[in-house]
Amino acid sequence: MKARDLSVLLAVILVIIMLVIPLPGWLLSFFILINIILGLIVILVSMNTTEPLQFSVFPTLILLLTLFRLALNVSTTRSILSEADAGGVVDTFGTFVIGGNPLVGFVVFIILVIINFLVITKGSERVSEVAARFSLDAMPGKQMSVDADLNAGLISEKQAKERREKIEREADFHGSMDGASKFVKGDAIAGIIIVLINIIFGLIIGMVQMGLSFEEAINTFMRLTVGDGLVSQIPALLISTATGIVVTRSAGSGNLSSEVTDQLLQFPKLLYIAAGTIFLLGLTPINFILTTLLASILGFSAYFIQRKSQEPEIPDIEEEDQTESSAMKSSENVVGLLNMDPIEFEFGYALIPLADASQGGDLLDRIIMIRRQLAIELGIVIPVVRIRDNIQLNPNAYRLKIKGNEVASGELMLDHYLAMAPDFSDDEIEGIDTKEPAFGLPAKWINEENKDEAELSGYTVVDPPSVVSTHITEIIKKSAHILLGRQETKQLIDHVKESYPILIEEVTPEPLAIGDIQKVLAKLLRESISIRNLPVIFETLADFSKMTNDTELLGEYVRQALSSQITKQYANEDMSLKVITVSGKVEKLIAENIQQTEHGNYLSLDPESQQEIIKTIHAEAEKLALQEESTVLLCSPAVRMYLKQLLDRFLPQVIVLSYNELEPNVQVQSVGVVNVA
Template structure:
């Protein structure tokens, strides 16, 4: 723990120390120590930049570059203070100045100038440009990379954790290149500052030596020029190392392994090129005047390397394993992949792909949130939604498809929001319809959404419109989305907590297919299947008596009776429409079994009268803000529900057993008796 705390405090303490160095004079011993540390750390950074596999493995480099640049400037300031005050800046600077100058001021200045030009014009300028272009291209490529990640997630190629990791890598890459674009400016500014500081040392030292110390001009020039050039060199050497490291980091491309491995493998991958290069070096020996030994050594070395390089395997003789990894477009694997139909798909027109861009839209995040909502609401795991662009769709439109078939479509023009309400004539835009409830509205420019709200309209963004539509499609087609594998997964989930319930039910009493049909029927009627334990218990009891599908559904519904009735209760009241007793008895006597379930053998006029009467009572109740249900005997519930649905009226039908378990207050608002009276 102490080591961790020390590592956390090292950088803040170091930065504060650097600031203090700029103000407080340093003794020559500490200056020598810090100069040695500066050169060593710069060399270490250069080596690390060579051995990292990818730039993000050295993500701290931009911040480290700033700290090292600040450290180097602090050393320059401290050295300048000692040079001008004492005429001595330590042994390291003196050694660098003496060795490079060698008694010749002109040579020292030339060497120093060349180092500065190499760093500033060649390395730093190139690295700055590469970092700028890399940052721009990385930011431009982010939407495409995000879409690729989401496509892999929706296709099931990666899980949520893998997608989150890849998104973090994409964001980190963009931040890294953006930071490198700014970090390269530090290196450039440091090179310019080194030139200015060296000139100040030369001029200031010459003036101090003559005016304050009474030295001869020649002696002052020799002493202070040596110290100034030595100071410039000890700062420019690590600066050059960091500039090279910057260039290496920003120019690394998509290669695996460190730089040494990449260079060795890629330069030696072509045996013929090495042979030609070695022969060309040997051929240069015949040119008169050129030294023979250097070219003979280089040519022989290249030819020796070429002999050790293995021949490249031709593509046509590549191993079979590679062919398996890269199947041809006409292979069965590729064709099967293209033939696969996604259970749930959201197709967007080309101008709507901005909705899946993480930087400008949150549609995909809402889709993932919708999966959780549907699981909590219906008890069904919604399959991954494959989101893709469709060139065949009209502009500004989208389509929701289930198993490749359109289940819903709508409009979502770019740059607009849907305003629902009246009084929108003054706002520009085009007419639109809310896809779920069919409410009339207008697609107005997004920048006018406040004006639309002030006019009393409800404003909905494009992503919300699509998600609401998608949720409604999933609710209405939940039974189609519940596959056999999903039922198996649900049964396994129940088995982990209630193993006896599952072992008693399947496969001894019911198959997975029969359970699937029961659950699909319940979803068709809008009944959530979250309470699988009670559903399976009821199915087990019923299946011991009969495996009739309608009986199984009624048994499962009866087990969930209070919960089903509670769905339609309002403020503790359950509004009920009943059947006339004589009519109900007549309908019970008309029930006939069939392969698809029991049905009522009644004439068309009576059926039409029942539907008309029930619809009229339900509409009257809905106009009063009520949510009515039609109550009948359990044997009659399913046939009566099918009759009402065939008549295009989705009146919810509950059995007496379901209502009797409800704690809500029952309020009867009407009786269906016209059908019986008409028959009489």
């Protein structure tokens, strides 16, 4: 254990001993001086902190110092009443303050107690209560501000975590200070009671047990009592003042001394007014020489402060050039340019109101909701979306980049609404023809005056923020497999490991590396399968990774294990599903043309057969599109992934399922068959 840790423990033990064991006068004097030194150090530290959290131990320190001071009071009271002696420090303070008149000394002590109890302690207590309440009330707003800055890309995840921790620590600190101020108040009350006890019982003991006269008893015990009260109240007054300084200060750039002088003397012209006022007071019976001296000091101070403030600050050009040059030559400066944001959203200057909260924009809040929504739907944590305006874009244009590549773009009209309907054969609603950016549906930009009419006509009417947030959501969904890298996979593995440590140990690092798991998860996300049910996914990997390390094949096993999830995703509410089935002839053709290599299996089908299969599926998909049904292709598990690989290039929207990926209670209705001649 470190010496500093031992010192605090020994100090607490010593306080307990002082409450029980009588101490000699010289040792009491030593501890009294230590008490005064500690009080002085505390107030100096509180004056030199720039924010309360720099002195976060202060509430606990108040408790320890209060306990130490009360233990001293008990020890000195024991010595005063039993031996009429409490050490040289107490006797010196009492003799100096009393000055031969016990009543005057007692009055001075009472005034100090009143100042400490009614002014400083009571004020600090009230400020602590208000600060604690306001700090707790402001926590949600501060947390939202951190989330907004994080989503805007102004801060990193690490910085956001640090700011959240600081907010929590500030709330805890102000709550602790609210309680600690009660210790200070109780200490002041205890000081008054102890003094009264010393005087009353000191007179009784002095006159009854020691045989002193009333005058001798009052002189002896009043001197010791006042001295004891002073050496106790002076540190208490310092601690109370330090408490008030800490709870009344807001975060600043400097310590208390620099801020007081800077802010108090920031208007030198006001010092001239103060100097003139003091000089005029000297014309009254008040001492003319003294007031003139003070007025002169104020006047000269104002002159020098004003003159200094008017002098332009000449920057050290050579130093700045050297700093800038070294920064440009620094390797870190170049390396920083290589950083790339996973997701970037850029917009023209006309769309700034979308992200500007002062203009009613709520894009930042919407992106927070998008990240939460996708975490629930897909099971991954979407990276922070960096939002920025770009003057190179058209004023109403926006674009979305993923890992530096533009994946989507569009245009908005902030003073219009987007109206969508299945059929635009009628032109009853006036507007600007366009396409809904997320799904490519025909739409119109309409004025607010036509909004109600459009809704009555069956149009779906949405505002521009909803349009762009829907577009962002759909694009991120389609690109989720790109956003899931090895680092993100490691975070998911660590998350599962907290609850299922043995399961993770059975899967990684042997027989599957993090890269292998990432490929399996990305394969699921590519086909819009949520990976939120990670325990089931890892259970499947644990079962089948011992037989094969082919990530494509492992992905198929995982899909089959998630059959209930896939069924719920694609089947209707009545557990029915319209599908296009693949004939046995086509499945046999695909199975015969699978090439096995050291790097995995792939489909090697002749171009004519590929074209015929794709043409047939496209024709059947168009029939389902007329019925407003999703195109679902059903085949055997052995050929599912190869058929999906074939369609990805030409018909990526077609959903390919195997029989093993559907629950037995699903009512499958075949509305078409894929066949070849």
